[in-house]
Amino acid sequence: MTTEEQNFVLKARREKHDALIARGIAPYAYRFVRTHTSASAVAALGQADEGEVVRVAGRIVAWRGQGKTSFAHLADDAGRIQLYFRKDDLGEELSETLKLFDIGDVIGISGALFRTKTGEATVRVASAEMLAKSLRPLPFGKEETVDGVIVRHSGFSDPEQRYRQRAVDLAVHPDVRASFVARSKMISALRAFLDAKGFLEVETPVLQPLYGGAAARPFTTHHNALDMPLFLRIADELYLKRLIVGGFDAVYEIGHDFRNEGVDRTHNPEFTMLEWYQAYADYTDMMLLVEQLLVAAANAVRAHPAYAASVPALATPFPRIEWVSALNTVLGGDALAMSDAELQSAAERAGVAKPDTLSRPKLLDELFQAHVERALHEPTFVVDYPLELSPLAKPKRGAPGLTERFELFAGGRELANAFSELNDPIDQRRRFEAQAKLRAAGDEEAPGVDEDYLRAMEHGMPPMGGVGVGIDRLFMYLSGISHIRDVILFPTMRPE
């Protein structure tokens, strides 16, 4: 098609649009007062054969004309309901107008409920209003119900088009809408949980002059008026901990982090992160909170009928395994005492790419990922990470080479990361400097020294526990959805 205006389908729609105007009917309305949704109308009829007059609105998703009568289905957020148009009820003029209605149009209906002889709750249409004329057809598939299961035919299934045109995807796929409803309910439950525990929801900068709080490559941008580079945050951590210095006892933030790295089924360049920090608590307190929070999230997702069956049963407390002993077991020796060369050859055997280019902490991390993480299917806390992997965590009491840190794994993926937060500014400076050295040696993900953060800490940072939870992945785990693009409304795509 050369230009879309010449397409015969669009042309026919446009002609009907013009014909509506010619009949004095506005193709785009301002408002329609509904008395019922599709679902509440069906409920209002109950088991009766005749019911009250209802006003419903939605999109025409199916049309079965039959001479002087027509049946249609009207879909709204709550579901769908059948409409029955009868020429004798509507009169000549409205019957003529009806010919200008198409599948995809948004209309408002008034009429009495009744039950057809096949048993379906239906509105006997007395009046119909055009609310929004659809000029571009939606790719509705046909549906049939076989043994109570809805079977779709010839739907809209090209994954590229579905992600690029999410409005269309959502409009024709109630199950896609359902997944985002469940996600939203889960996030509401997380907020309710933390609010009830006395946490204050806050917002910290997305645009940061210095990035930190995680090991990742950032997106960079530029502020014109200030003529300065800015980074999109890779984590909220350092700003939230400044707030604890400022006197807030417990804060949390739900927002987007941005990491300039590959895209695959579990990575989108922007993703949703929950972080919280609680003064006077340590990582053991955080473990209990994470368990409770996960149970609350799982209950919220399970409450959605579409996901009731897919949510894993969570038995608390989750098992705890120690990072070092788990790695020692799989490597058959004392991992921390091994030489760099020994670690490199172990990494080589584990299939780690280019182990000779990795720093020692990276090597350890890779070995742990390869041998231990992938095998953790049930929710499991991995505790007490090596200090060199955890530059923002407090040393473990009685084991100075380790930190008080845990990560929660489930389904082979990391769901949460938490520490007893490092609040000693002298130690923190040393850790930053060690990171800066790695950075100078070529580790692009190692952050530098954040003087502003150190200054805040030097004023006295209360001891605290902190947690980060990847929201997209948590929802993927709970819902059983395997691709991150299916839990993000508008995933990052190349321009078409």
Next chain:
RNA sequence: GCGCCCAUAGCUCAAUUGGCAGAGCAAAUGACUCUUAAUCAUUAGGUUGUAGGUUCGAUUCCUACUGGGCGCACCA
């Protein structure tokens, strides 16, 4: 970033060894006053992703490009 695969009508898909580009749905016209993947008849709808090449002839074979999917790498 690397490898493999995919791109045909608005949507979902066909097209034999390289030989006139098709079907279903959606659309238009007509028939049908309880249908429901409604049905029936007729009609229209295409620069086969883009640019080149091989060939008498390319949707089909080759090259490059664009976009996508899957896997690997990086990462959470």
